[in-house]
Amino acid sequence: MSQDHAPGAHHPRPAADAELRARALEALLVSKGLVATDAVDAVIELYEHEVGPHNGARVVARAWVDPAYRERLLADGTSAVTELGIAGAEGDNLVAVANTPTVHNVIVCTLCSCYPWPLLGLPPAWYKSLPYRARVVAEPRAVLGEFGLELPDDVEVRVWDSSAEVRYLVVPQRPAGTEGWDEQRLATLVTRDCMVGTAVPRVPAAAAP
Amino acid sequence: MDGAHDLGGMHGFGAVVTPGSDAPYHDRWEARVFALHLLVGVEGLTGRPGGRATREQMPPAEYLAASYYERWLWSAERGLERKGTIRPGEVERMMERLAGGEPEPARVDRAQARRAVAELRRGEPAEPAGAARFAPGDRVRVRRMRPAGHTRCPRYVRGVVGVVERVHFADRLPDLAVYGERPAPEPVYAVRFRSEDLWGEGREPPWTVSVDLWESYLEAPGAGRPAEEGVR
Numbered sequence: 001m002s003q004d005h006a007p008g009a010h011h012p013r014p015a016a017d018a019e020l021r022a023r024a025l026e027a028l029l030v031s032k033g034l035v036a037t038d039a040v041d042a043v044i045e046l047y048e049h050e051v052g053p054h055n056g057a058r059v060v061a062r063a064w065v066d067p068a069y070r071e072r073l074l075a076d077g078t079s080a081v082t083e084l085g086i087a088g089a090e091g092d093n094l095v096a097v098a099n100t101p102t103v104h105n106v107i108v109c110t111l112c113s114c115y116p117w118p119l120l121g122l123p124p125a126w127y128k129s130l131p132y133r134a135r136v137v138a139e140p141r142a143v144l145g146e147f148g149l150e151l152p153d154d155v156e157v158r159v160w161d162s163s164a165e166v167r168y169l170v171v172p173q174r175p176a177g178t179e180g181w182d183e184q185r186l187a188t189l190v191t192r193d194c195m196v197g198t199a200v201p202r203v204p205a206a207a208a209p
Numbered sequence: 210m211d212g213a214h215d216l217g218g219m220h221g222f223g224a225v226v227t228p229g230s231d232a233p234y235h236d237r238w239e240a241r242v243f244a245l246h247l248l249v250g251v252e253g254l255t256g257r258p259g260g261r262a263t264r265e266q267m268p269p270a271e272y273l274a275a276s277y278y279e280r281w282l283w284s285a286e287r288g289l290e291r292k293g294t295i296r297p298g299e300v301e302r303m304m305e306r307l308a309g310g311e312p313e314p315a316r317v318d319r320a321q322a323r324r325a326v327a328e329l330r331r332g333e334p335a336e337p338a339g340a341a342r343f344a345p346g347d348r349v350r351v352r353r354m355r356p357a358g359h360t361r362c363p364r365y366v367r368g369v370v371g372v373v374e375r376v377h378f379a380d381r382l383p384d385l386a387v388y389g390e391r392p393a394p395e396p397v398y399a400v401r402f403r404s405e406d407l408w409g410e411g412r413e414p415p416w417t418v419s420v421d422l423w424e425s426y427l428e429a430p431g432a433g434r435p436a437e438e439g440v441r
Contacts, residue, residue, distance in 0.1 A: 017304070018279050022238040024303035025286060026245055027313045028295060031303075034254055035245065036318030039325050043244035046326050047233075078334050089247075092332035093378060095399075110217035110363055112261050113277070118332075122243070126230035128277045131222035137365065138218045141413045146226040157416035161217065163361045164397045164421035165335060166377055 052121035055086050056169060057190035059096075059119065061183040064174040074098055077169060081119065091118030091167055097160060098171040099200070104151055106144065106197030107160045107168040108136045116167035120192055127196065137161060147198040170197040177203045210357055213269035217365040218408065239278035246285045249294070251328045252321070256291030258387035260284045262359035335378035341396040342424055347373045349400060350430040351422065359387045362426040366418075370430045371402040374419055382423050395424045 029035035059081055063070035073080035077094035081087070094116060097105040109115065113128040126132050136143045140157045144150070151157065160168045172194045178186060193199035234240050249255050263284040264272070272280065289295045307313065343349055351366045361383050379394035386392065401419045404411060
């Protein structure tokens, strides 16, 4: 059942004239000769095709197969991802936090929507939504449960609120059953949500030996 | 400012996971507003205090009712007005022209496109922290405050004691820097709070929340006025 109409659900959809207003603002700036339509296209392209969670997945897969890289990543995230050619706006002060059998990390920005763009691309709507920003610091397990993630009671949940210019990346645990997998294959298990902390990597049943 | 954007701990917003919530945006215009906002920033067409602090100035009822990219559209317009790039009323007049069937203008400027993408690909790491008042393991209390302007100190940690987890780097206090002031860079810390200290006893097993806080937001836990003895 759709939860859109559940009591208290709060996911405002754009007002009818927002689209017209947005088109008008761009048209105004273009007609003034200040903005080029192809420059707007180029910025969209950058985040739709070049920058995305595949970057973060490469970093995590490398950390899984290379203990020295993992150590560098946890000590200085920014330098470690730069080694793999990853850099850019909203990723210049990166802190990687590792999940362990006793610690599970999850990231949020309660004040706005800070997110490590160069590693994960643009955040999904739920990450920027009022309920996620309000609730994950105050009832993290209830929120993770909505994503289908149930953690044992003895696992400590650590929430990271990105309130300064630090951007966080969760390094999930390498799942059992992936012995002998190469980096590229491992990277396919590392979804965006695994690196935000609202999911953990799972080996598809078909891939199990 | 203590606006509607400071959401940590609020009730009543419903479910996080809803149909369609997995996508970064729903409609093309939202992607264009996102890109346009970055572009006018890179091109220096907007005035202070920047998109993030400007969105916080939205009247609370409007902020909560708006969709994410409507808030970006609002802050783009305000920033452009503050720089004098556009004048109030110009957007509305263009809306009427487009609604009347006038075609949208196109303009190609490959240099601008290259400039914008190069700027977004460029990282600018902060400078390392120099002398820091607190060290990892120190207990600190977040100051009580009610700043009228921009701040990055969320309400839900004010007055609460936590433990310094990391000293990240040095950065200018955003409360001043977003308005163009140049305070000396100061240490920024990750401070870890226990859920019981933030929210009291809850239904979930205890957890922690780490918040990144500038040194100006923090004091030694013993500091400040002792509790009033006469309070009953």
